[in-house]
Amino acid sequence: MNRISKKKKIFTGLLCGAMLAGIAGTAVFYTADAEIADAPLEIPAEAPAVSASTEKISSSTVNLQLATGPFGTPNGESGMAKSMRQYNGDSVGWIKIEGTKVNNPLVQCEDNDFYLSVGFDHQPYRAGTVFMDYRNLFGFGQENWSDNIILYGHNMANNEMFGSLRRYRQDLSYYKEHQFIDLYSNYEHATYVICALPITYGGADADWRYWDMEEFDTEDAFNTYMKYAKDQSLTKIDNVDVKYGDKFLTLSTCYSDEDNSRFLVIARKLRAGETAETFSAPVPQAAAQGVE
Numbered sequence: 001m002n003r004i005s006k007k008k009k010i011f012t013g014l015l016c017g018a019m020l021a022g023i024a025g026t027a028v029f030y031t032a033d034a035e036i037a038d039a040p041l042e043i044p045a046e047a048p049a050v051s052a053s054t055e056k057i058s059s060s061t062v063n064l065q066l067a068t069g070p071f072g073t074p075n076g077e078s079g080m081a082k083s084m085r086q087y088n089g090d091s092v093g094w095i096k097i098e099g100t101k102v103n104n105p106l107v108q109c110e111d112n113d114f115y116l117s118v119g120f121d122h123q124p125y126r127a128g129t130v131f132m133d134y135r136n137l138f139g140f141g142q143e144n145w146s147d148n149i150i151l152y153g154h155n156m157a158n159n160e161m162f163g164s165l166r167r168y169r170q171d172l173s174y175y176k177e178h179q180f181i182d183l184y185s186n187y188e189h190a191t192y193v194i195c196a197l198p199i200t201y202g203g204a205d206a207d208w209r210y211w212d213m214e215e216f217d218t219e220d221a222f223n224t225y226m227k228y229a230k231d232q233s234l235t236k237i238d239n240v241d242v243k244y245g246d247k248f249l250t251l252s253t254c255y256s257d258e259d260n261s262r263f264l265v266i267a268r269k270l271r272a273g274e275t276a277e278t279f280s281a282p283v284p285q286a287a288a289q290g291v292e
Helices: 012-020 079-087 163-170 172-177 219-231
Strands: 091-096 103-107 148-152 180-185 189-196 199-201 248-254 261-269
Touching (some): 079 091, 163 172, 163 248, 163 261, 180 261, 189 219
Parallel strands (some): 148 248
Antiparallel strands (some): 091 103, 091 180, 180 189, 189 261, 199 261, 248 261
């Protein structure tokens, strides 16, 4: 797919408004219908070649469980990655947080609107699909990935998509139990460790436009981004240091308790030699400073 330039800006901060457009009642995405959430979705690890134009793949048959073996390999796409792209040409990878309901295929298309209300199979689906900002670079070679990969998912009451992320703000011990995020491209795998859990205003007139920060072109830009993220974090995560040159992953979802606000899970990619034991630390404490 020919990606639009990552420098072109869009008011992605308006996503929550777009999620609710045309829906009677603003609570619909926080009180999802049972049939949206509970049916497991299945796709075989080595799916046969299927043309979307000749055979429809329903939401109830698309698998949301990561197949055994690597999703992608440094030497090229794995069978799983190829199978996913045969079902949907927008498939670019997978995200998984062990022990949570975040275990989803990732898509990316030419805008940040299409997957707000359709499933992986392109059929209407209130929970949408977890999707990557259209400006992010996420192809072959991690050194070529954007500095900050930004993913969007609905805050579903039944914990589908990014609904279960609310646990990070409800239970401080949840962070320690689920502090690592696995991100798979069609070619390789990277692990990230959570470093900030901020709530922020998401309107187009926001001072801190996190959705426009896919690249840190200067150290000042990086420092500004990270200072705000740390200052507004619900917990003080002191055991994860960050520095200019690190790669980041930002998960964005609506924060239903406040108007036009977002809850973010920000993580940095593990550096060479780092393991889970590197970050062994007591449960973080609630931050003293709240949302401005």
